[in-house]
Amino acid sequence: MPVLKLPDGSRREVAVGARSRDVAESIGKRLAKDAVAAKVDGAVVDLDRELPDGEVSFAVLTPKDPEALEVLRHSCAHIMARAVMRLFPGVQLAFGPPTENGFYYDIESPTPITEADFPRIEEEMRKIIADAEPFERFERTTAEARGLVADLKQHYKVEHIDDDLKRYPSLSFYRQGEFIDLCRGPHIPHAGKVGAYKLLSIAGAYWKNDVTRKQLQRLYATAFFSQKELDAYLRQIEEAKKRDHRVLGKQLKLFTISQAVGSGLILWMPRGATVRGLLETFIKDELIKRGYQPVYTPHIGRLELYRTSGHFPYYRDAQFPPMFFHPLGQAVDTWLNLFDAKQLTEPAEKALLALVDEYVKATAVAESNDQKHQALALRAMWVNYQNAETPEGKAKALREWLDGQEAYLLKPMNCPHHIQIYKAEPRSYRDLPVRLAEFGTVYRFEQTGELSGLTRVRGFTQDDAHLFVTAEQIEEEVGANIDLVLFVLSSLGLSDYRVRVGLRAPDSSKYVGAAEDWDKAERTLVEVVKSRGMNYTAEQGEAAFYGPKIDFVVRDCIGREWQLGTVQLDYNLPKRFELEYIGKDNTPHRPVMIHRAPFGSVERFMGILIEHFAGAFPLWLAPEQVRILPVSERFADYGKKVEAELRTHGFRVSGDYRPEKIGYKIREAQLEKIPYMLVVGDKEQSAGTVAVRDRVDGDLGALPLAELVQRLTDEVRERRIRQGGAAKSGE
RNA sequence: GCUGCUGUAGCGCAGUGGUAGCGCGGCGCCUUGGUAAGGCGCAGGUCCUGGGUUCGACCCCCAGCAGCAGCUCCA
Structure with a gap:
C-alpha cells in the first residue's frame, strides 16, 4: 500500500x-x-x-512550481509539433525539449518553415489548446517502439532508438489526438493548461549537435500558464535589450567597430578607452601588491615558436594566416594543408606545381648568395615532390621547404613569449614563483558566425600572466589566483557567475601531454576549489589543449554564457620548451606553469561590465564623473571656475555652456549617465557653492565646493558602487 | 563555417517598379531659463557592394560583404 x-x-x-x-x-x-x-x-x-x-x-x-512550468513547456512543444505536422505534411521530428525560458522542437520539413508561417502555426496551436485533449501515456517494448516510429515514418526517432535507447527494455509514448510522439514525459493532463504561448524564432541546428550531420530547423517558442506572465517575459526581454553593450556602446560613445578596419576588431573611443584604462590601472596596482613583475612582448612572433608550443597546429583554422617572407610561402602552406586534409584536387596540384616551376625559372639567375640558396631550396622541393612515390613523401617535401622559411604569426596567446623571458636567464628555486604579467593583445580568427560585439572578437587583450612554480607551490599559487579573480569580481559588484572546472574529454586527440600529468593537474584544481568551499561544476571536454582550468562564467543581458576569469594549470608547455630551474639539490628541475587572467579578455570583460552597470559606471570608473550645468550663460564664468577647481583635484569633468534650459541639460547629462551634475546659478555663485544633482538620488541641495571634493574623493577611493534608485530609463 | 532574418541621413525607423520621408541628433536665429525635452528655420542620403531583368530598380533576381538570432567552434 x-x-x-x-x-x-x-x-x-x-x-x-x-x-x-x-x-x-x-x-x-x-x-x-x-x-x-x-x-x-x-x-x-x-x-x-x-x-x-x-x-x-x-x-x-x-502553476506556482517552477517544475510545473517545465512540464507545461515540454507539452507545448508537442502541441507546436502537432500544429506544424497538420500544416506541413511530411515533417520529420527530432528533439523537442523545454529550455530555461521556453522550449524548441527540431524538425525537418519538405517545405522549409519561415517566420511568416508563425501566425498560421500559432492559430493551429490555439485550436489544439481549445480542444483540451488529454496527453495519454503508453508503453511499448523497445522493439515494438521502433516499429511504431517506423510506421509513423519518423526516421529521426528510429535513429534515436537505434543509437541511444536500445538498452531500455521499454519506451514510453504520448498520444494527443492524432499526434503520437516517442517521449519520456511527463506531460500536463490536457492541452487546455497552456495559458499563453508565442513562437519566437527559427534557426538551424545540427541533428545530435554534429556538424557532419543534417541541419534541421529549430523552432524556438515559449509558453506560460497565463498571458500576464508571457507579457511580463516579453517586456523583460525588451528591457534587457536596452542594456545590451552593443547598444550602450554606441549610445554612450564607448567603442565602435569599423568595416574599414575589419570585423571583430574593436576601436576604443575616448570614453571607452578611459574606462578600460582605469580597469587596467586597477588590476596593475593589484598585481604589484601580489608579487607580479610586468613585462611587454610584441604582437607577432616566429611561426616556429607556435609550432613548438602547439598553438599553430592545434588551432590553425582559428588563426590569421601566417606571414611568409617568401612569395610562395602562403601558397605552399595552403598546399600542404589541402594535402593533409586530403582535399587537394588534381587541377589544383597542377596549378601549384606550375606556379613553383615558373618561380624557379624566374629566379634562376639569382645574384646574392641568399637568393641562390633560396632558389636551390625551392628547386629541391619541386624535384623531391615530383619524385616522391607516396603522399607522405610529397608532404615531406613541402614541409621541409616550409620549415626552412621565415614566417611570423600574429600571436594567438602570450605564453610562448613569456616563456622566452623565463628562459632568458638561469632560474634558481629561490626565484620561484616567477610571475610575469602583461596586458597582451592576441589575435584569433573567429568564425564569422561567432563574432559578437565585445564578447567575441578577433583581436583582444588578456590581462595575462604566467606563473612558473615548483610542484610544491602549485596549490598555493592556484589558490591565490582564485582569490584574485574573486577580488576583481567583487570589487565590481559582479556576483552572478558560476565556476567551471574544465577537464579533458575521456577520448579526445585534442590534448597534448602525458595522462599522469593531466590526472595530477585535474586533481589539484578540483582540490583547490573544494578546499575553498566554492560551488562548481566539473565539465569534461572544457580543458585547454595543454591543461585543465578553472573558469569563471557569467551571463550577458540575453542570457548567453561567457568565460571571463580563468586559472589554468599546465605541465605541457614547460616540457615542450624544456624549461628548467636549479633546485636545492643543485640539479635541474622542470617548473609547472599557471596561466591566468582575472578579466579574461579585457574587451569581453568591458562588454559584461557595460551590461552589468547598464552603462552607468560607478564614480571611480565613469568616463565623465562630473558635469557643470550653469543655469544660464551669465554663470558660465563661475561654472568654468568650478570646473577648473575639480580638475585640479583629478576629476574628469566637463561643462555644458550651451544656451539651453537647465532641464534640458540635466536630461542630457542624466541620459549620458554622468554620476554628478552640478547646477550653478545666482545663489551658488554668491555663496561659493554648487547645487549637487546625483545620478541616482537626484537633487541633493547646495554644498560648499570643498565638501563636494571630499565626498567625491571618498567615493572614488572606496570604489563605491551606487546603482538604481530614482533614475528614469529615458526612451 | 551552417540555417534564417535584416541592411534607407550621425542614431532609431517608415516607404513605393517612375531617382526618397518621419522622429531624435546636428547647425543657425530667437528665448537667459533653477533640477529629465522652449520656439522657428536650415543642412544632411553612393537607399550595403557588384552584376542581372526592365524603357526605367532603393524596390524584382543572382552573387558577395556586414549585422542580428540560433547551431557548431572557442588555446
Whole structure:
C-alpha cells in the first residue's frame, strides 16, 4: 500500500493503484483543478501515473512550481509539433525539449518553415489548446517502439532508438489526438493548461549537435500558464535589450567597430578607452601588491615558436594566416594543408606545381648568395615532390621547404613569449614563483558566425600572466589566483557567475601531454576549489589543449554564457620548451606553469561590465564623473571656475555652456549617465557653492565646493558602487 | 563555417517598379531659463557592394560583404 509523505509533513495512506490525480482530488477540489503534475520521491510524473507501493514523498505540482512550468513547456512543444505536422505534411521530428525560458522542437520539413508561417502555426496551436485533449501515456517494448516510429515514418526517432535507447527494455509514448510522439514525459493532463504561448524564432541546428550531420530547423517558442506572465517575459526581454553593450556602446560613445578596419576588431573611443584604462590601472596596482613583475612582448612572433608550443597546429583554422617572407610561402602552406586534409584536387596540384616551376625559372639567375640558396631550396622541393612515390613523401617535401622559411604569426596567446623571458636567464628555486604579467593583445580568427560585439572578437587583450612554480607551490599559487579573480569580481559588484572546472574529454586527440600529468593537474584544481568551499561544476571536454582550468562564467543581458576569469594549470608547455630551474639539490628541475587572467579578455570583460552597470559606471570608473550645468550663460564664468577647481583635484569633468534650459541639460547629462551634475546659478555663485544633482538620488541641495571634493574623493577611493534608485530609463 | 532574418541621413525607423520621408541628433536665429525635452528655420542620403531583368530598380533576381538570432567552434 502506498504511503505518502506530504509537503506539510503529514502522512497519508492511499489505495493500491491510486493515481496522483486521485490524491489531489482527495485533498481538495481546488488543488485537483490546479494540478499540473506530481512529484514522487523527487521525480516529476504525470497525474495519471499510478503511485508506487511503499513510503514515498509526494507533492502535487501547480502553476506556482517552477517544475510545473517545465512540464507545461515540454507539452507545448508537442502541441507546436502537432500544429506544424497538420500544416506541413511530411515533417520529420527530432528533439523537442523545454529550455530555461521556453522550449524548441527540431524538425525537418519538405517545405522549409519561415517566420511568416508563425501566425498560421500559432492559430493551429490555439485550436489544439481549445480542444483540451488529454496527453495519454503508453508503453511499448523497445522493439515494438521502433516499429511504431517506423510506421509513423519518423526516421529521426528510429535513429534515436537505434543509437541511444536500445538498452531500455521499454519506451514510453504520448498520444494527443492524432499526434503520437516517442517521449519520456511527463506531460500536463490536457492541452487546455497552456495559458499563453508565442513562437519566437527559427534557426538551424545540427541533428545530435554534429556538424557532419543534417541541419534541421529549430523552432524556438515559449509558453506560460497565463498571458500576464508571457507579457511580463516579453517586456523583460525588451528591457534587457536596452542594456545590451552593443547598444550602450554606441549610445554612450564607448567603442565602435569599423568595416574599414575589419570585423571583430574593436576601436576604443575616448570614453571607452578611459574606462578600460582605469580597469587596467586597477588590476596593475593589484598585481604589484601580489608579487607580479610586468613585462611587454610584441604582437607577432616566429611561426616556429607556435609550432613548438602547439598553438599553430592545434588551432590553425582559428588563426590569421601566417606571414611568409617568401612569395610562395602562403601558397605552399595552403598546399600542404589541402594535402593533409586530403582535399587537394588534381587541377589544383597542377596549378601549384606550375606556379613553383615558373618561380624557379624566374629566379634562376639569382645574384646574392641568399637568393641562390633560396632558389636551390625551392628547386629541391619541386624535384623531391615530383619524385616522391607516396603522399607522405610529397608532404615531406613541402614541409621541409616550409620549415626552412621565415614566417611570423600574429600571436594567438602570450605564453610562448613569456616563456622566452623565463628562459632568458638561469632560474634558481629561490626565484620561484616567477610571475610575469602583461596586458597582451592576441589575435584569433573567429568564425564569422561567432563574432559578437565585445564578447567575441578577433583581436583582444588578456590581462595575462604566467606563473612558473615548483610542484610544491602549485596549490598555493592556484589558490591565490582564485582569490584574485574573486577580488576583481567583487570589487565590481559582479556576483552572478558560476565556476567551471574544465577537464579533458575521456577520448579526445585534442590534448597534448602525458595522462599522469593531466590526472595530477585535474586533481589539484578540483582540490583547490573544494578546499575553498566554492560551488562548481566539473565539465569534461572544457580543458585547454595543454591543461585543465578553472573558469569563471557569467551571463550577458540575453542570457548567453561567457568565460571571463580563468586559472589554468599546465605541465605541457614547460616540457615542450624544456624549461628548467636549479633546485636545492643543485640539479635541474622542470617548473609547472599557471596561466591566468582575472578579466579574461579585457574587451569581453568591458562588454559584461557595460551590461552589468547598464552603462552607468560607478564614480571611480565613469568616463565623465562630473558635469557643470550653469543655469544660464551669465554663470558660465563661475561654472568654468568650478570646473577648473575639480580638475585640479583629478576629476574628469566637463561643462555644458550651451544656451539651453537647465532641464534640458540635466536630461542630457542624466541620459549620458554622468554620476554628478552640478547646477550653478545666482545663489551658488554668491555663496561659493554648487547645487549637487546625483545620478541616482537626484537633487541633493547646495554644498560648499570643498565638501563636494571630499565626498567625491571618498567615493572614488572606496570604489563605491551606487546603482538604481530614482533614475528614469529615458526612451 | 551552417540555417534564417535584416541592411534607407550621425542614431532609431517608415516607404513605393517612375531617382526618397518621419522622429531624435546636428547647425543657425530667437528665448537667459533653477533640477529629465522652449520656439522657428536650415543642412544632411553612393537607399550595403557588384552584376542581372526592365524603357526605367532603393524596390524584382543572382552573387558577395556586414549585422542580428540560433547551431557548431572557442588555446
